[in-house]
Amino acid sequence: MIVVGGGPAGFMAAITAAELGVKSVQVLESTSKPLEKVRLSGGGRCNVTNACSDIRDLVTNYPRGSRPLLSPFSRFATKDVFEWFTARGVDLVEESDGRIFPASNTSSTVVECLKSCAKKAGVLIQTKKLVTSLKSLGSDGFLLSCKDSDSFVAKKVLLSTGGHPIGRKLALEIGHSIVKPVPSLFSFTLDTSFFKECSGIALKDIGLKLYIDKKKYHQSGPLLITHWGFSGPAILKLSAFAARDLYSNKYFARLLVNWSGMNLEKLKSLISLFRLEKAKNTLASAALLPQLPKRLWLALLKQVEISGSTRWAEFSNQYEKKLIHILASSSYNVIGRGPFGEEFVTAGGVNLSEINFSTMESLLCPGLYFAGEVLDIDGVTGGFNFQHCWTSGWIVGKAIAN
Numbered sequence: 001m002i003v004v005g006g007g008p009a010g011f012m013a014a015i016t017a018a019e020l021g022v023k024s025v026q027v028l029e030s031t032s033k034p035l036e037k038v039r040l041s042g043g044g045r046c047n048v049t050n051a052c053s054d055i056r057d058l059v060t061n062y063p064r065g066s067r068p069l070l071s072p073f074s075r076f077a078t079k080d081v082f083e084w085f086t087a088r089g090v091d092l093v094e095e096s097d098g099r100i101f102p103a104s105n106t107s108s109t110v111v112e113c114l115k116s117c118a119k120k121a122g123v124l125i126q127t128k129k130l131v132t133s134l135k136s137l138g139s140d141g142f143l144l145s146c147k148d149s150d151s152f153v154a155k156k157v158l159l160s161t162g163g164h165p166i167g168r169k170l171a172l173e174i175g176h177s178i179v180k181p182v183p184s185l186f187s188f189t190l191d192t193s194f195f196k197e198c199s200g201i202a203l204k205d206i207g208l209k210l211y212i213d214k215k216k217y218h219q220s221g222p223l224l225i226t227h228w229g230f231s232g233p234a235i236l237k238l239s240a241f242a243a244r245d246l247y248s249n250k251y252f253a254r255l256l257v258n259w260s261g262m263n264l265e266k267l268k269s270l271i272s273l274f275r276l277e278k279a280k281n282t283l284a285s286a287a288l289l290p291q292l293p294k295r296l297w298l299a300l301l302k303q304v305e306i307s308g309s310t311r312w313a314e315f316s317n318q319y320e321k322k323l324i325h326i327l328a329s330s331s332y333n334v335i336g337r338g339p340f341g342e343e344f345v346t347a348g349g350v351n352l353s354e355i356n357f358s359t360m361e362s363l364l365c366p367g368l369y370f371a372g373e374v375l376d377i378d379g380v381t382g383g384f385n386f387q388h389c390w391t392s393g394w395i396v397g398k399a400i401a402n
């Protein structure tokens with residue numbers, strides 16, 4: 001068995017196959033550093049998986065691939081990953097939002113576990129082997145050629161090349177179709193410098209609506225204000241579900257933000273209450289929404305074009321309408337992707353209709369398997385991207401061993 005690509009999906013497949021008795025398992029990795037993305041992941045902490053254990057809930061975290069993943073997850077899902085790592089000496093801890101990290105708080109624990117399990121099971125890892133060509137030899141298996149002119153023959157081949165274009169090229173050459181790759185999980189750049197002074201503010205639960213042409217997406221959750229616009233889990237989720245439409249529209253869209261978490265009626269009665277009970281206080285000193293940090297409250301007042309030194313007693317109806325509108329439904333123009341992807345992944349890849357999901361084997365080319373990001377599957381943030389790598393890799397290892 002030859003695994004092309006030494007990432008999490010490739011390692012999980014290689015270890016599973018070797019542990020189950022497959023005699024010769026080799027991983028060909030183009031760089032000198034296998035599992036580099038695992039090392040960098042989760043800000044160096046590696047968000048291994050998520051606590052979400054209900055499979056129907058779990059699949060809702062995959063903008064692409066949710067239905068086909070139902071069957072693989074019924075065999076190896078989040079709990080199984082938890083047990084797999086725990087049994088191999090990696091203690092894992094769940095955070096309050098369901099994300100699961102190594103108790104050591106460093107990704108190197110996960111990297112070292114995968115490397116040592118591979119070594120123990122007899123997997124041969126070859127680095128600096130960029131596979132540039134893959135040819136089917138019919139019943140004799142496959143011929144793989146590398147950039148350094150080395151070549152290999154294997155009965156079974158797994159392509160687990162992640163989002164790298166060369167992996168998609170190998171799949172294409174062997175007859176697979178590719179769903180056009182586009183970026184997913186990115187922050188938004190806005191056309192206003194308005195938020196510069198609020199940069200760094202993190203909010204727990206903000207309602208968002210994204211309009212791209214006639215299409216509408218909505219999401220709520222934590223939001224982070226940055227120098228260039230907005231980021232944080234709710235924005236990254238929006239970017240994932242809207243990835244294709246945003247790409248088609250050159251990343252121009254309209255974003256409505258509900259800063260208040262209330263509807264217009266509730267805001268109206270809250271303002272009436274403040275006029276009575278906080279009449280002598282200024283707008284700056286008595287913020288309408290205590291959950292908003294003062295810096296943001298003052299910036300929103302600036303957007304209403306009213307001075308913070310105005311007293312609530314003097315707050316006129318003309319401003320009331322404007323304030324309600326801004327707190328419940330501020331409109332901003334998205335003009336591009338943010339400069340840094342927190343957990344950048346590729347949406348698109350090998351067409352899922354050409355894969356047998358009970359083995360992850362190609363329906364077009366027997367003996368060829370796929371796992372991980374090379375497929376047209378991607379998840380939102382929270383450990384879901386690694387989860388489908390562990391699952392698809394494990395299924396390939398099992399299938400080849402069988």
Ligand SMILES: Cc1cc2nc3c(=O)[nH]c(=O)nc-3n(C[C@H](O)[C@H](O)[C@H](O)COP(=O)(O)OP(=O)(O)OC[C@H]3O[C@@H](n4cnc5c(N)ncnc54)[C@H](O)[C@@H]3O)c2cc1C
Nearest residue numbers: 005007008009030041042047131161162372373383385386
């Ligand atoms: C900064 C960052 C942080 C992230 N954090 C998280 C997180 O905390 N949790 C989470 O779930 N997801 C996270 N992700 C997403 C996650 O890293 C990917 O979804 C995952 O690594 C995909 O695994 P893979 O095995 O499919 O591919 P990869 O990890 O990309 O591995 C593919 C490997 O194949 C090699 N390769 C490619 N082409 C060839 C070739 N032709 N020949 C030989 N080798 C080849 C590559 O060098 C690479 O080592 C993060 C992503 C980024 C960029």
